[in-house]
Each structure stands twice: as structure tokens, then as C-alpha cells.
Amino acid sequence: MVMLNYKGSPRDVATMAHELGHGVHQELAKNKGDRIKRSPLTFAETASVFGEMLTFKSLLKAAKTDDDRRRLLCDKINDMVNTLYRQISFHDFEKRAHGAVKATGRALSADEIAGHFQAALVESYGDSVNLPEDYGVIYPYISHFMHSPFYVYAYAFGDSLVNALYQVYEEGSVPDFEAKYIEMLEMGGTLTPEHLKATFGLDITDPEFWKKGVKTIESMIDELEALCAPLLKPQQAPAANTPSGP
Numbered sequence: 001m002v003m004l005n006y007k008g009s010p011r012d013v014a015t016m017a018h019e020l021g022h023g024v025h026q027e028l029a030k031n032k033g034d035r036i037k038r039s040p041l042t043f044a045e046t047a048s049v050f051g052e053m054l055t056f057k058s059l060l061k062a063a064k065t066d067d068d069r070r071r072l073l074c075d076k077i078n079d080m081v082n083t084l085y086r087q088i089s090f091h092d093f094e095k096r097a098h099g100a101v102k103a104t105g106r107a108l109s110a111d112e113i114a115g116h117f118q119a120a121l122v123e124s125y126g127d128s129v130n131l132p133e134d135y136g137v138i139y140p141y142i143s144h145f146m147h148s149p150f151y152v153y154a155y156a157f158g159d160s161l162v163n164a165l166y167q168v169y170e171e172g173s174v175p176d177f178e179a180k181y182i183e184m185l186e187m188g189g190t191l192t193p194e195h196l197k198a199t200f201g202l203d204i205t206d207p208e209f210w211k212k213g214v215k216t217i218e219s220m221i222d223e224l225e226a227l228c229a230p231l232l233k234p235q236q237a238p239a240a241n242t243p244s245g246p
Helices: 010-032 044-063 066-104 110-125 134-140 153-171 177-186 193-200 207-232
Strands: none
Touching: 010 044, 010 066, 010 177, 044 066, 044 153, 044 177, 066 153, 066 207, 110 134, 110 177, 153 177, 153 193, 153 207, 177 193
């Protein structure tokens, strides 16, 4: 059983797939017992993000018009960029803030914390987004900072891992992928990076592994750009000296 808000939008469907992925993961791993059924942070988002990706691909395949495909791709790309790059900037903020406390030996003021949040986001966005000067004050909106410090990196790690894992799935390079995937989820907290390498050929110590994950986002952006290309063509201007009426 999962608890979530649901109004039937494509995003709600994706959210349901994500949360049910967590449920499936826990159900499959319960044979390990309470002590080791829970996955470590690094693998906690594996089943949820993979389920979300499977659902998205199904929705995209079933889309009847290019407008529907454009909307689905745009929303998915935004979510993936948010999950990967924005969560990395959140993690950078936590390192900055906690590092400052360690270096100064005192608690930080609200303004100082907001300054670290602003600096982390500005460094991440560069000149692509112009943030208001007081944007840093919204940091309490991210409840993970207070309730689960240093959790947010798990989203970026998990998204990259699943993107690479999904690439392997689509390529068909691993025989009996489905059975091995379920076996991986059944391992719960005993899953190790060594198992990923031996079973799926994914080595998290290899930079190419992370590039494989990013390429999933790149391919979706390429697909969206191709779908948008007809909309960006300049409309043909009327020919000169063409009569406008009878």
C-alpha cells in the first residue's frame, strides 16, 4: 500500500509508478528480514525510478499525437534534470552549510544558510537561470535538509544508475534481464556494486557508467527537439504583389 495524492494527470501516473516501485522493492526484499531488507541510500531509488521509466515509455508509445508526445517528453526531461542536476546542487548546499559549521564551530544564522543555498544554485545554474537575490531563503521548503540530511544525493545517484540500467535493458545486452532484475531487488540491503558489475556489466567506478546515464537524458532531448522542429519553422510569408482580394 502506498499513500499519495492522485488526480489522474500524467505526472500523477508517474508518481504512482515511482511509489509503487518502492512498494514492490520492499515486498520482494522482505524475505531478507527486517534488519537487511532495506536498501542503502545508493540503491533506495532503483526500483522506483525504473518503474517510473517503464511507465513513461509505455505512455509515450501509446501517445496518439505529436502534441501529446511533446508534453510527455518535456515533463519527463524536466523531472530528470530536476532529479539529477538540481539534487546535486542541493547536496552541494548541504556540504557547504555543514562544512561552514564545522569550520567555524558555531551555528549558522538563517541569512548565512540562505547564502550557501543561493551560492550552490548559482554555481549549478550558471547564466542559464537568473535567480532573485533573495531566492536562498526558500531552503526550508526542502524538508530533506531537516529530516534526512544528505539524503538528496541518493536521487541523483539512483537516477543515473537507473538510466544506465535501462540502457542495458533496451539494448538487450544482458540475457534474462527481467529475472536478474527481480533477483537484484530481492537482495534488499545485501545488494553491492560488485553484483551490478557482475550481473549487468555496470561499474560505478568507471566514468563511462555515469556518462551512460546522462546519454539517456540526451537522447530524450534529441527526440523532443526533433518533434519540436516543425513548430519552429518560420511561416512562409505571402508572395510579393499577390492580390489580396477579387
